[in-house]
Ligand SMILES: Nc1ncnc2c1ncn2[C@@H]1O[C@H](COP(=O)(O)OP(=O)(O)OP(=O)(O)O)[C@@H](O)[C@H]1O
């Protein structure tokens with residue numbers, strides 16, 4: 001039976017429509033207003049034909065149903081589109097800059113962003129069809145990104161405005177990236193060290209469970225900016241009352257409130273999943289374990305931990321991805337991290353600076369997500385993963 | 390072997406078990422039965438100290454259980470629960486290995502034990518050792534549960550509705566296996582059930598409980614023929630005679646019957662079965678194949694062509710079945726006799742409807 005893959009079709013349609021939007025934006029200097037150039041004005045009719053036909057192939061393939069072969073072909077084509085678009089963009093940018101003055105700024109236009117978004121929609125849909133082909137699945141997910149990585153490292157894209165923003169701030173970028181990683185991973189680790197025991201405690205005592213879930217749920221519904229703000233007042237009061245705390249970096253603004261807030265955010269998914277993971281264990285299983293003469297500790301280590309681990313780690317995964325995003329906002333209260341570029345860019349109305357912060361944040365979230373998914377998969381005991389086969 | 394002395398368990402105002410005294414001898418099967426909520430599970434779990442008694446004493450092998458460390462006590466008592474509770478993340482082999490591992494057995498010994506036990510519960514070790522619980526049927530899982538309870542060869546077994554979650558046919562098979570295993574191993578067993586027929590079939594003695602109290606504790610025969618009070622009388626029901634058949638093995642009722650080889654000639658048949666109309670057909674190893682209606686046999690046909698072949702499980706009963714089963718099968722199939730086979734399917738003889746009737750009449754008198 002042929003069932004159309006509507007996500008892939010929609011992605012391809014977006015790709016085709018994107019060709020009508022501005023492809024590159026030219027500005028005489030960094031902050032001036034720009035003029036938009038079409039696809040055919042930048043790449044000529046040859047380039048237009050290539051990109052158009054690749055999108056057409058995607059569109060046709062997406063109508064070919066959900067089997068694996070078209071899905072594999074689809075993911076190859078979409079990755080190809082990403083790489084070709086960026087190769088052309090880099091090429092044209094360097095030509096334009098040689099022809100005109102070097103002050104000129106060339107940014108990616110909405111058409112390119114739409115095309116990239118469409119391509120990732122197609123890739124996302126296609127990789128769902130390839131679960132039993134892990135190699136293909138990984139190729140589908142990462143080829144485009146790897147291609148972009150190569151283009152970045154070789155300097156092919158250096159004439160694009162984003163890279164020029166980057167060139168002036170290379171050290172800062174590395175520093176903020178590091179800060180970002182330290183902030184989110186440190187907070188999530190602390191969240192796990194706090195949340196897992198809290199979850200276990202909640203299972204053991206009903207009296208603990210309700211307040212724990214009440215508080216963690218309430219804080220979860222709060223926007224992160226509000227929570228950061230709420231922490232500023234008590235922390236500054238604290239640091240004024242006890243100046244010695246300032247020596248340890250405890251102030252109303254900066255990393256401390258950010259870390260505290262992100263820990264609080266990571267608590268709910270971790271506590272909740274720990275709680276569920278332990279309560280969902282069939283009571284007959286614990287009963288059998290104790291009845292056979294396991295001690296409480298043996299039961300915990302040999303039965304409860306292996307059965308609960310996948311769900312607990314799933315909670316850590318949710319918390320991590322969420323923390324990458326929240327850390328971006330933390331830049332507003334002076335905690336640093338990649339969000340700094342976004343807010344700087346917003347302040348200066350420099351779109352490319354915003355993108356310089358946003359894209360690494362999205363990439364980081366994706367990498368963390370994939371990494372954690374694999375850890376969850378590896379931690380799932382075989383008897384649970386397979387079911388009846 | 391197991392002795393309960395005025396054991397009581399209270400939960401606030403409810404009394405789950407009330408002044409219960411019970412003694413189970415070495416090698417005996419004691420079956421706890423009674424309406425839901427009467428305290429059977431509670432009684433069982435107080436013996437291995439999953440529940441602590443409110444008052445009273447429990448002795449295992451003459452030693453009071455409250456003096457033994459719970460983990461030690463439980464490792465020496467096999468425990469099988471109704472919902473089986475196999476560890477889903479462990480293979481069948483690893484599930485069975487749990488207690489031996491707790492007892493620090495050597496690897497080789499554990500491996501041998503696993504094979505032994507899987508064979509004992511009639512599952513092919515090579516096929517089943519590596520499977521996960523999610524890949525087992527309900528009946529297979531229960532057998533693994535029993536194998537796991539037997540793993541460290543405990544002298545005592547506590548079983549809470551071990552054949553609860555399976556269809557009637559599988560249940561009967563598991564019961565037959567239970568009987569043959571118990572004949573080999575001679576464990577001291579306390580088993581909880583809701584099924585009176587199961588109790589009558591498996592028990593040396595039945596303990597009937599009503600709201601936490603023991604109302605009668607005796608052999609199946611006595612309970613059926615002399616119920617201690619109205620509760621037991623009603624519990625046992627009006628079809629006591631029929632139920633009593635469940636407690637009687639067919640072994641004493643199997644009579645020799647004529648059987649013919651599948652390649653016998655007509656003359657041989659005539660000499661073997663004499664005036665009878667039907668005869669059982671066997672192969673040259675004595676394995677039952679089906680039956681023959683002599684009126685359908687004439688000069689031109691052979692036994693092979695005329696006989697009715699059938700699945701042994703359907704046409705015959707094993708020699709450890711009960712009169713109740715034999716009767717049910719004969720009535721179900723509309724025959725006046727049913728062939729009996731041994732474990733290997735070899736024909737032994739037959740049980741007839743008139744013999745069963747005679748047995749019933751004898752019990753009534
Ligand atoms: N933890 C507990 N707290 C309060 N009451 C309990 C508890 N456990 C059991 N009871 C009560 O004790 C009584 C006996 O329970 P038990 O589980 O022993 O019954 P049972 O005979 O095994 O029943 P069933 O045949 O339904 O399994 C019931 O009335 C039950 O409600």
Ligand SMILES: [Mg+2]
Nearest residue numbers: 429430431549
């Ligand atoms: Mg019960």
